[in-house]
Amino acid sequence: QVQLVESGGGLVQTGGSLTLSCAASGSIVSINVMGWYRQAPGNQRELVARITSGGRTNYADSVKGRFTISRDNAKNTVYLQMNSLKPEDTGVYICNADGVVVVAIPGTQFQYWGQGTQVTVSS
Secondary structure (H helix, E strand, C coil): CEEEEEECCEEEECCCCEEEEEEEEECEEEEEEEEEEEECCCCCCEEEEEEECCCCEEECHHHCCCEEEEEEHHHCEEEEEECCCCHHHCEEEEEEEEEEEECCCCCCCEEEECCCEEEEEEC
């Protein structure tokens, strides 16, 4: 009913930049929080950054000052600008939408995950 489609991953050298995008589609009324998680091989999925519909943000300590999350509520799209990338930023970046209200079931909130996009930072 709701799909999250990520784009923008790729291979970049240390110190480079990438911008990820995630667009939510479907019969969406509203989305409370949108965010990015990442998962590296052998590691647990971890929060990178998230943003509320009102623009409040929070970041993992490891990315503060280097990554910026933003969203376009009208387009149900969230972005992650990643600068000064490091090899330890390598992983699959997965989009998340939480507190999603859909047209068909207005009294309930749902959570959705994207398929993920690979980010590889070479040293």
